[in-house]
Amino acid sequence: MNLNPALTGVFKGDQRIVANFRNQWQSVPVPYLTFSGAYDQKVFLKALGDGFIGAGLIFNYDKAGDGEMIWSQLGLNLSYTQPLSEQLFLSGGFQYLLGSRRVNPDKLTWAEQWNGDVFDQNANPSEDFNERLKGFSSLSGGLNLHFQLEDTRTKADVGFGAFHVNRPDVNFFDQGKVQLPIKGSIYGMGTIEVHPKMDIRVVGFHSFQSKYQETVFGAALRYHVSFQRSREISIQFGSNFRLGDAVIPTLEVQYHALRVGLSYDTNISDFNVATRKKGGPEISVEYIITKVKSVKVFKACPIF
Numbered sequence: 001m002n003l004n005p006a007l008t009g010v011f012k013g014d015q016r017i018v019a020n021f022r023n024q025w026q027s028v029p030v031p032y033l034t035f036s037g038a039y040d041q042k043v044f045l046k047a048l049g050d051g052f053i054g055a056g057l058i059f060n061y062d063k064a065g066d067g068e069m070i071w072s073q074l075g076l077n078l079s080y081t082q083p084l085s086e087q088l089f090l091s092g093g094f095q096y097l098l099g100s101r102r103v104n105p106d107k108l109t110w111a112e113q114w115n116g117d118v119f120d121q122n123a124n125p126s127e128d129f130n131e132r133l134k135g136f137s138s139l140s141g142g143l144n145l146h147f148q149l150e151d152t153r154t155k156a157d158v159g160f161g162a163f164h165v166n167r168p169d170v171n172f173f174d175q176g177k178v179q180l181p182i183k184g185s186i187y188g189m190g191t192i193e194v195h196p197k198m199d200i201r202v203v204g205f206h207s208f209q210s211k212y213q214e215t216v217f218g219a220a221l222r223y224h225v226s227f228q229r230s231r232e233i234s235i236q237f238g239s240n241f242r243l244g245d246a247v248i249p250t251l252e253v254q255y256h257a258l259r260v261g262l263s264y265d266t267n268i269s270d271f272n273v274a275t276r277k278k279g280g281p282e283i284s285v286e287y288i289i290t291k292v293k294s295v296k297v298f299k300a301c302p303i304f
Contacts, residue, residue: 004160004187006093006161008093009079009091013288033063038058050083058075068102069103092144093143096138099137140164141162152193157190165182184209199224200219202219204217220237232254233253246267249263257290260286
């Protein structure tokens with residue numbers, strides 16, 4: 001749902017709960033902490049025919065830097081999925097998000113506090129923040145195309161998302177506006193069933209915002225240990241690569257409706273001088289609820 005609002009409700013099941021926690025760069029003076037949580041579900045209406053609505057809530061929290069810059073976001077996601085054929089599904093999504101940006105200038109230091117001989121932290125700098133907390137609202141949207149090969153685990157998704165299209169003002173000062181730039185994401189991800197018990201999973205992702213860009217691609221091998229109903233078990237090993245920055249080994253274990261994933265960034269860029277190649281661990285948890293569908297009413301043939 002952070003990747004594209006159109007992916008809301010696009011999963012096998014009826015309800016989904018997801019949480020991600022990341023603690024990055026413990027070896028630098030001020031580590032970064034990020035948490036994301038989400039809930040989404042399918043909504044079926046007779047008037048939509050074979051199509052369905054996806055609805056969900058998403059919460060993001062991020063804390064970084066000497067000034068303890070904190071971003072908090074709470075968003076509502078809505079999507080609609082329309083089957084184009086038995087194997088192809090097109091989804092469009094929308095997100096309305098309320099957010100805040102907060103900073104603690106008391107934690108910052110300024111050049112004016114250096115008097116030529118010593119650093120005087122009690123000296124008042126000329127920097128005067130009009131606000132320490134700035135609220136904003138953001139509009140985002142996207143499209144996703146889903147392919148599912150019938151009676152196999154082979155599937156694929158391609159799509160794009162556009163975030164902060166209204167470019168909200170996030171300035172702490174009264175002078176003018178500082179607008180949050182539009183962020184774009186383009187991705188492709190797929191699963192290929194290569195054996196009754198084995199899949200290959202691939203992913204590619206590119207994100208850009210103003211002059212900043214990030215490209216990630218990777219692959220993984222998933223082995224299905226058990227297909228026993230309500231006792232399904234699978235294990236996945238893989239690695240991602242963030243272009244020009246980090247190698248990210250991954251491990252994922254799934255038991256029935258519960259999935260737990262672990263990853264660890266290992267810096268290979270020049271920044272490893274500060275991080276000593278220690279990037280950041282991340283853990284993700286996903287739980288999917290699948291309801292038992294009621295049997296449709298039917299008319300039995302009379303017995304004579």
